[in-house]
Amino acid sequence: MVHFTAEExxxxxxxxxxxxxxxxxxxxxxxxxxxxxxxQRFFDSFGNLSSPSAILGNPKVKAHGKKxxxxxxxxxKNMDNLKITFAKLSELHCDKLxxxxxxxxxxxxxxxxxxxxxxxxxxxxxxxAAYQKVVAGVANALAHKYH
Amino acid sequence: xxxxxxxxxxxxxxxxxxxxxxGVYATEALERTFLAFxxxxxxxxxxxxxxxxxxxxxxxxxxxxxxxxxxxxxxxxPRALSALSHLHACQLRVDPAxxxxxxxxxxxxxxxxxxxxxxxxxxASLDKFLSHVIxxxxxxxx
Numbered sequence: 001m002v003h004f005t006a007e008e009x010x011x012x013x014x015x016x017x018x019x020x021x022x023x024x025x026x027x028x029x030x031x032x033x034x035x036x037x038x039x040q041r042f043f044d045s046f047g048n049l050s051s052p053s054a055i056l057g058n059p060k061v062k063a064h065g066k067k068x069x070x071x072x073x074x075x076x077k078n079m080d081n082l083k084i085t086f087a088k089l090s091e092l093h094c095d096k097l098x099x100x101x102x103x104x105x106x107x108x109x110x111x112x113x114x115x116x117x118x119x120x121x122x123x124x125x126x127x128x129a130a131y132q133k134v135v136a137g138v139a140n141a142l143a144h145k146y147h
Numbered sequence: 148x149x150x151x152x153x154x155x156x157x158x159x160x161x162x163x164x165x166x167x168x169x170g171v172y173a174t175e176a177l178e179r180t181f182l183a184f185x186x187x188x189x190x191x192x193x194x195x196x197x198x199x200x201x202x203x204x205x206x207x208x209x210x211x212x213x214x215x216x217x218x219x220x221x222x223x224x225p226r227a228l229s230a231l232s233h234l235h236a237c238q239l240r241v242d243p244a245x246x247x248x249x250x251x252x253x254x255x256x257x258x259x260x261x262x263x264x265x266x267x268x269x270x271a272s273l274d275k276f277l278s279h280v281i282x283x284x285x286x287x288x289x
Contacts, residue, residue: 034267035274052267109251117258117265125175128255129182 002137004079008130015119015127016076024118025069026062028111030055036106042099068107075138082141090145101143108135150279154272155221161257161264161273162218169215172256174207179252187245210249217280224283232287243285250277 004012033040034052043049046060055061071089078085093099112131116123150158165172181188181196194202213231220227235241254273258265 031267031270035271052271056267112251113254113258113265113270116255117262120259120262123255123259125179125182128179128252132183 002079002082002133002140004130004133007126008133009079011127011130012079012134013076015115015122015131016073019115019118021069021073022062022066024111024114025065025067025072027056027065028107028114029065029068030058030061031114032107032110033061035110039103039106042097042103069111072111072138075134075141079134079137082137083144086138086141087145090142093142094146101139101146104139104142105135108139111135150221150272150275153268154275157269157272158218158221158276161261161269162215164261164264169211170204170208172260173211173214173253174204176249176253176256177203177207177210179255180249183252184245184248187248190239190241190245214253214280217276217283221276224279225286228280228283229287232284235284236288243281243288246281246284247278250274250281253277 030052033043033049033055040049043061043064046058046064048054048058049061074085075082093101112128112135115131116128119127162169178198181191188196191206194200194206196203213228216227217224235243254270254277257273258270
């Protein structure tokens with residue numbers, strides 16, 4: 001289980017509170033689809049994914065990105081309880097969506113890059129380290145119910 | 148898949164912009180790696196890893212020089228990095244699973260310092276370039 005210190009929790013929640021979840025979600029999902037094009041396999045119904053600008057401008061990508069990151073926000077509120085928090089979503093990703101858990105790690109790291117891009121100086125090595133713990137915890141929690 | 152012409156152009160353009168600061172960023176990437184992925188420190192028990200350490204800076208410069216060499220020899224990475232691969236495999240014996248961790252922290256460092264340049268397309272090209280470097284570095288392991 002992941003254990004967060006008080007400092008780590010504070011760093012994570014403080015940065016999260018300054019974030020535009022809708023924009024960041026779309027950006028993170030979009031960049032995932034650009035940097036790792038095979039992840040597009042889950043989004044055949046999304047329409048035009050033919051170029052980086054098409055992907056980042058795609059309204060379905062933005063909407064879905066917002067959904068994903070809003071859910072991530074639940075992690076931020078439940079950092080000591082990730083496995084329970086994501087139990088149902090884990091079942092969904094396994095049984096209905098058939099998503100390889102490797103993708104959770106990819107998205108987690110893309111999110112970290114987006115945060116660095118957005119927050120610059122504020123995204124210190126210490127803040128990054130705390131976020132790496134969060135994304136790893138979320139990835140593990142989402143994979144936990146796989147069978 | 149080999150790096151496309153666009154990938155090479157983007158990577159080279161960024162590297163030109165980094166100029167003589169590659170060492171600074173490689174050092175920051177190392178610091179981020181040690182903090183975010185503490186197990187990586189096991190390879191550096193002989194170094195002072197405290198903040199601002201001159202030894203980490205020196206090591207960062209070594210990493211930077213290797214990356215700059217890679218940028219110069221994009222058409223021939225396996226050969227360009229063969230000696231370094233041999234070193235990491237036989238002498239240093241670093242588990243290759245660690246290379247992507249440093250690669251990721253390098254991306255984070257560049258995103259943080261060059262927000263105007265860190266477009267999705269550049270991120271994709273850089274990520275591809277680093278994965279080719281990592282492949283070349285792991286090529287002599289067995």
